[in-house]
Structure formats: structure tokens, C-alpha cells
């Protein structure tokens with residue numbers, strides 16, 4: 001078996017507003033659109049995943065909070081309805097996903113070997129959190145590629161931010177080793193917003209973009225400072241600034257998704273590409289890409305020997321009428337592609 005690779009990592013923020021604005025059939029509330037610039041940024045993520053043809057998409061979500069240890073989805077097929085507890089008016093989404101349990105188990109064991117408290121989630125009725133679902137939907141609305149979901153342990157909250165990030169560093173290394181050992185071709189998603197202060201009142205029409213702007217000049221400037229460094233590839237400076245950024249901007253990176261992703265990719269000191277930025281109820285959201293095939297750090301899809309055909313992620317027909325590859329063309333509000 002050839003050694004597996006992470007072919008790309010994305011900052012993939014999960015405001016439920018972006019799913020609401022798209023109007024996919026899985027989501028009950030309907031909108032008049034909104035947040036187009038972020039949703040168009042996700043169109044580039046979707047195209048890149050088509051190009052890269054990964055076997056699996058891994059996502060670390062701040063909204064699957066586990067008080068004790070780092071947990072991994074460990075059920076092969078998960079389906080149900082996910083409701084955002086803060087914005088139930090925007091997000092009531094029927095999901096249906098397949099999990100790469102073998103990869104999750106390997107990463108979980110590696111995390112234990114590195115001294116982390118880690119556990120497989122084996123509840124077949126588990127309700128997957130909206131952060132995981134939103135990032136995955138926005139990146140791959142067909143749901144035809146198996147996923148691995150990782151929880152956000154609260155270590156950065158009850159330890160220092162730095163101690164919490166150190167755990168996420170180990171979690172990233174554990175993830176990378178599992179991908180390499182099992183020969184997977186993987187994409188990793190950091191499901192997180194940057195500056196995270198938001199307005200306390202929602203407009204009467206949530207998608208009224210005349211009401212949307214940064215929470216404050218300070219929040220905006222911090223987002224731009226970090227993005228500028230990421231665009232330049234000065235990633236060590238980004239990591240050095242992270243604790244300060246988290247403290248000042250209440251950045252959702254505190255939950256560890258960003259550090260986990262960078263660690264899994266081997267901390268590439270490389271310029272990423274900003275695909276789009278936008279504010280959602282005042283928070284700062286960047287859709288950002290590191291395509292490691294561009295830098296010779298991963299194999300292009302054309303040269304990769306797939307162990308199974310791309311888009312063959314579903315081993316059997318999904319039980320849900322909404323499942324399986326029928327979602328890509330959804331969304332009347334923006335246009336002909338997968339919106």
C-alpha cells in the first residue's frame with residue numbers, strides 16, 4: 001500500500017447562515033440568499049476537491065465539544081436532523097453521511113499512543129453537530145466521500161490556550177500518521193471562524209446584507225493581520241500570534257481546529273490562497289486553501305493510484321431519500337453550480 005497523503009487543507013468556517021443562504025433541500029428554513037461572497041468562495045473549495053479526488057475528508061469541529069478527551073466518529077453510517085442551538089430559525093438540516101471508521105480508529109489509537117485521552121464515539125443515534133455538518137456540506141454537498149469527524153476537547157478552555165494548542169498539535173500528528181499508514185488520500189478541514197464577536201440582535205430578515213459588517217475595527221484589523229501573514233506564507237508568525245488573536249478577537253481558532261489542521265499538514269511554511277472573506281452577524285470568516293500538490297508536497301490526482309474509484313464513497317445505497325449525490329445542483333438563489 002502506498003503511503004497516504006494529505007493533499008490539501010482548508011479553513012472552512014461553519015456559520016449556519018451560509019447553508020441557509022444556499023437553500024439546499026436538506027435545510028428546512030428558506031432564504032432569499034445572502035453571504036454570497038463566502039458561498040462563492042466555497043464554490044472554489046468544491047471545485048478543488050473535485051480536482052484533488054480525495055478518499056476522505058476529515059473535519060475538526062468546535063461544536064462537538066467533549067469535556068474529557070478527543071473523540072472520533074465511530075459509526076459507519078450516521079443520519080438524522082441537526083439543529084443549530086443558537087440559530088434554529090436558520091439551520092434544521094437532514095444529514096446522511098458515511099464515516100471512514102478504519103481511519104478514525106487508527107487516528108484515535110495514535111492519539112492514545114501520543115498520550116492524549118481519546119475515544120471512539122459508538123452511539124448509532126448520535127446527533128452530529130452543526131459545525132461538522134455545515135463545513136462538510138459547504139465543501140462537498142454531494143456527501144459522496146467518507147468523512148472522519150473529530151471533537152473539540154475543551155483543553156484550550158480549562159488549560160491555558162498554549163497547553164490546549166499543544167494537545168491539538170499531538171492530535172494533528174496522530175491524524176497524519178493514520179492517513180499515511182492507511183494509504184489514504186485526504187483533505188483536512190479546519191471548521192472555524194476567525195474573529196468571533198457577534199451582534200446580539202439579528203435583523204428581522206437575517207439575510208439582509210445591508211446589516212452585515214465587521215463587529216469592530218479592531219476585530220477586522222486582527223483578521224486581516226492574520227490573513228495577510230497566511231497569504232505570505234509566514235505561518236510561524238501566525239502561530240506565534242494565535243494566543244493573542246484568540247484573546248483579543250475571541251477567535252474560534254481557540255477550539256483547536258486550526259492548530260490540528262496545520263499540525264496534520266506538517267506546518268507548511270507556505271502561502272495559502274484566500275478564497276473569500278466575509279462577515280456573518282459581525283464575525284470574521286475566511287475560506288482559505290493550502291493545496292499541497294501545488295508545492296510538490298502531495299501527489300496530483302492524475303498520478304495517484306486510487307484504491308477505489310473517486311466518488312465511490314458510499315458502499316451501499318443510502319437509507320435516506322435525501323442521501324447520495326443528489327444535492328450538488330441545489331439552490332435557486334445564486335446560480336447554476338452547486339449553490
Ligand SMILES: [Fe+2]
Pocket residue numbers: 014062063131193252
Ligand atoms: Fe462556531
